[in-house]
Amino acid sequence: MRRTKIVATIGPATAAAEPLRQLLEAGVDVVRLNAAHADMETHSANARRVRDTSQLIGRSVGVLVDLPGPKIRSGVIAGDAVELVSGQEFRLIGHDDGQGNASQVGTTLPDLAQWARAGDDIYLADGAIVLRVRDTVGDDVRAEVVRGGTLRSRKGMHLPRAEAHVDPFTARDAQALEMAIAAKVDFLGLSFVRGPDDVERVRAMLPKRGPRPALVPKIETATSIDNLDGIIGAADAVMVARGDLGIQMPARRVPLLQKEIIRLCNMAGKPVITATQMLESMTRSPLPTRAEVNDVANAVLDGTDALMLSEETAVGLFPNETVRMMSEVAESAESWPRDRVDPSAAKGPDRDRVAWAVAHAAVEAAEDLGVAAILCSTRSGETAHRVAAFRPRVPIAGISTTGQVLGGLSLVWGVQPLLIADNADRNEQLRQAIDAARAAGIVRDGDLVALVFGSAGPRAGSTDSVRIVRV
Numbered sequence: 001m002r003r004t005k006i007v008a009t010i011g012p013a014t015a016a017a018e019p020l021r022q023l024l025e026a027g028v029d030v031v032r033l034n035a036a037h038a039d040m041e042t043h044s045a046n047a048r049r050v051r052d053t054s055q056l057i058g059r060s061v062g063v064l065v066d067l068p069g070p071k072i073r074s075g076v077i078a079g080d081a082v083e084l085v086s087g088q089e090f091r092l093i094g095h096d097d098g099q100g101n102a103s104q105v106g107t108t109l110p111d112l113a114q115w116a117r118a119g120d121d122i123y124l125a126d127g128a129i130v131l132r133v134r135d136t137v138g139d140d141v142r143a144e145v146v147r148g149g150t151l152r153s154r155k156g157m158h159l160p161r162a163e164a165h166v167d168p169f170t171a172r173d174a175q176a177l178e179m180a181i182a183a184k185v186d187f188l189g190l191s192f193v194r195g196p197d198d199v200e201r202v203r204a205m206l207p208k209r210g211p212r213p214a215l216v217p218k219i220e221t222a223t224s225i226d227n228l229d230g231i232i233g234a235a236d237a238v239m240v241a242r243g244d245l246g247i248q249m250p251a252r253r254v255p256l257l258q259k260e261i262i263r264l265c266n267m268a269g270k271p272v273i274t275a276t277q278m279l280e281s282m283t284r285s286p287l288p289t290r291a292e293v294n295d296v297a298n299a300v301l302d303g304t305d306a307l308m309l310s311e312e313t314a315v316g317l318f319p320n321e322t323v324r325m326m327s328e329v330a331e332s333a334e335s336w337p338r339d340r341v342d343p344s345a346a347k348g349p350d351r352d353r354v355a356w357a358v359a360h361a362a363v364e365a366a367e368d369l370g371v372a373a374i375l376c377s378t379r380s381g382e383t384a385h386r387v388a389a390f391r392p393r394v395p396i397a398g399i400s401t402t403g404q405v406l407g408g409l410s411l412v413w414g415v416q417p418l419l420i421a422d423n424a425d426r427n428e429q430l431r432q433a434i435d436a437a438r439a440a441g442i443v444r445d446g447d448l449v450a451l452v453f454g455s456a457g458p459r460a461g462s463t464d465s466v467r468i469v470r471v
Helices: 017-026 040-057 171-182 196-203 222-226 228-234 242-248 251-268 290-302 319-334 353-369 382-389 403-409 426-439
Strands: 005-009 030-034 062-066 081-084 089-093 104-106 121-124 129-137 140-147 149-152 187-190 214-219 238-241 272-275 306-309 373-377 396-400 415-419 448-453 465-470
Touching: 005 319, 017 040, 017 319, 030 040, 040 062, 040 171, 062 171, 062 403, 089 129, 121 140, 187 196, 196 214, 196 228, 214 222, 214 228, 222 228, 228 251, 238 242, 238 251, 242 251, 242 272, 251 272, 251 290, 290 306, 290 319, 306 319, 353 373, 353 382, 353 448, 353 465, 373 382, 373 426, 382 396, 382 448, 396 403, 396 426, 403 415, 415 426, 426 448
Parallel strands: 005 030, 005 306, 030 062, 062 187, 089 104, 187 214, 214 238, 238 272, 272 306, 373 396, 373 448, 396 415
Antiparallel strands: 081 149, 089 140, 121 129, 129 140, 448 465
16 A cells, blocks of 8 residues: 555646546545636635545545745746847846836836845746846846746746745735635645744634644745744645755755755654656656656655645646556555654654654554554544654554544545544444444454554543554
């Protein structure tokens, strides 16, 4: 059974009912809705369709809404495209009026001239074109084209230290947040995060009662690398957004940063998603490149909880084949032995040391006794999170009476979410957990299983009990 989870973005190629069903049946664990594209009504309808389809196929599938953040863009180009040549002079205008041409283009940054410094590299067309700043003239920036290419209208633009000047939470983010809360989605991707305060700011906007989506800050800026420990501490999960990160940082650093971010998340017991261009060639080809296969496998060997597909499943020609290929590569990589981290050793004011110690003991006992599976009966999802953080070699089931809890577990490495009926009696709940695992094919009659749970009481999330029983 594949333990690494797959996150897939849906779009024109996969949002309709039948393509979506095929995509989920191919093995998708979490569906991503990118709020940077389409309107909120469309995303809300897509979230409902994911819920309905997952219920139809009998699987718990999570929903992640990715907030757009303050995307910085160049302006409109006359004729929609122009070719920039290395060595030529090019001017960036401090407003977005009029149409650009081969010598200049507008931007969405009115204070651009105040931020740019001589010698800075500015990236256009999402990094494909590089300009080097010479000087500023009034509100405009005069630059030399270092690496030329085709510039089209409204393409992404990056410049040093931009995150220090731009509010990461925009009006469109507020609309997307409202939609996500109403749709009761499981995860919120936070764009352009600079530090833990940006995460806590969004958390303060969530409902005080009822379902609350887990917050997934995207590590995609140089400032977020500087504040990595604090962001991971504030996050519920983390995304390694390698596309923008590879523009803001030297590309040679990204593989090492990926390993470091994943390691720190593993140590903190926080799920981590590795994203961007994982099987990009499969957007147009039925087979990946060998380099892409290596990239997916190495992310698994690094310890990632989840792998993400973007254009491959949103607009690609082979979305289902892409998911199946990613699943096969991930499952193969999981068979390779790797050292496990010990997240119970991590420090922090909010760490429940007893709960982590019990989860650790449960994994050790389960493996020593050769149990068939670890069954985590959980009200908040925390018990399954903690057990999965130790990467046990036996299957894990996250068992809850609440669909929202199961949605949150859809991102967690190795956890199969299972729903049981609500029952106040603890012994009856544990019996139902065993029955659910048996029905799912995780355990069989005569197997030993480890039951991990918290005592009955008002506070969810405190893991304190382990039982080893024979089914």
